[in-house]
Structure formats: C-alpha cells, structure tokens
Amino acid sequence: MFTRQLLLAVAGLATAASLTGCYTMADAWENPNDYVPYYLRPYKADVHQGNLVTSDMVLQLEKGMSDAQVQFLLGVPLVRDQFHPNRWDYVYFLQRGNGDRQLRRLTVFFDEERRLDHWISDPMPNEEQADQLILGNIDTFVPEAPKAQTEENAPADAASTPAP
Structure with a gap:
C-alpha cells in the first residue's frame, strides 16, 4: 500500500517536472541570451x-x-x-x-x-x-x-x- 502511494507521488512529481521542463525549454528557445552565461556569449563591439x-x-x-x-x-x-x-x-x-x-x-x-x-x-x-x-x-x-x-x-x- 505504501509502495503504491510512493509510486503515484513519484509519478506525479515526474509529470509535473517534465511539463515544467517543456515550458522552460520553450522560453529558452525564444530568449537564448537569458540562459547563456556571459562568458560564453560572443563579443560584440560598440x-x-x-x-x-x-x-x-x-x-x-x-x-x-x-x-x-x-x-x-x-x-x-x-x-x-x-x-x-x-x-x-x-x-x-x-x-x-x-x-x-x-x-x-x-x-x-x-x-x-x-x-x-x-x-x-x-x-x-x-x-x-x-x-x-x-x-x-x-x-x-x-x-x-x-x-x-x-x-x-x-x-x-x-x-x-x-x-x-
């Protein structure tokens, strides 16, 4: 019984995490400069x-x-x-x-x-x-x-x- 509840909780958390990850990936795809560290960005001169x-x-x-x-x-x-x-x-x-x-x-x-x-x-x-x-x-x-x-x-x- 406890194993079944634990398994449902883990599955629910995994589903929530995967859905959140899709949103984050879509946001990262639209605004990649927000997720790339400054030291990995190319230099742009003034x-x-x-x-x-x-x-x-x-x-x-x-x-x-x-x-x-x-x-x-x-x-x-x-x-x-x-x-x-x-x-x-x-x-x-x-x-x-x-x-x-x-x-x-x-x-x-x-x-x-x-x-x-x-x-x-x-x-x-x-x-x-x-x-x-x-x-x-x-x-x-x-x-x-x-x-x-x-x-x-x-x-x-x-x-x-x-x-x-």
Whole structure:
C-alpha cells in the first residue's frame, strides 16, 4: 500500500517536472541570451557612427557665424540635403554590444547669406562624458547646465577691460 502511494507521488512529481521542463525549454528557445552565461556569449563591439558633437561645441555656436566657421567648429555635417541647402544635420549614433542604442541630433539652419540663423539640438554630453561613453565606462549621460563663468576662471583680458 505504501509502495503504491510512493509510486503515484513519484509519478506525479515526474509529470509535473517534465511539463515544467517543456515550458522552460520553450522560453529558452525564444530568449537564448537569458540562459547563456556571459562568458560564453560572443563579443560584440560598440558601433559609433556620425558626428560626435559635445555640449561645449553647441555652446560656442553664435547666430551670424558663417558656414565655414560652423564647419570648423562642428566638422563636416553627416547630412547635407540637396533639397534643403540651408540646413545641415549632425547625427551621432551609438549601438552598444549589449543592444542599447543612443541617437543624438543637431540641426543648424542658415539664412540666404549662408550665416547661421538658428539650430535645434538634442541634449549633448560634455567633453568628459563623451570620452567616457566612447570608452564604455558609462552607459548614458545626464545633461548638465553649462558652468557659470566666475572671476577666478574668467579670461585675463576680460577682467582688465573696463565696463562701458
């Protein structure tokens, strides 16, 4: 009698375990990266494409700059549309090896005299954050407000110039 109950209990547990195993195998088939240890996964390099523009560069833009000055400051734009000759697009795309993606855009607009009219920008990293992103030390950045210029770090000629 005890043997029969033990045999039924073992058979029930074996059935439950086998049904659970089927569900786990189906889940593993759909999401294999969740079940493979990190040291057995292939290496995927980070992919950087486009123009790396920092917040420091965007802060140096001034209305009325020539297109040559803008190109000297930001580099050659990734997109120069022949249908919109007064618009330059600077695009930066980063895809991490783990699948995370970042996309940042800066669009500058020129007037008819090829002078900078206005620009539209996504939040950009500062110089140090951009370096850390490239090295892979950080995954994302927090946009920071530009540092205010104090008397200690003001240029020497600005301090000697009298106010009007």
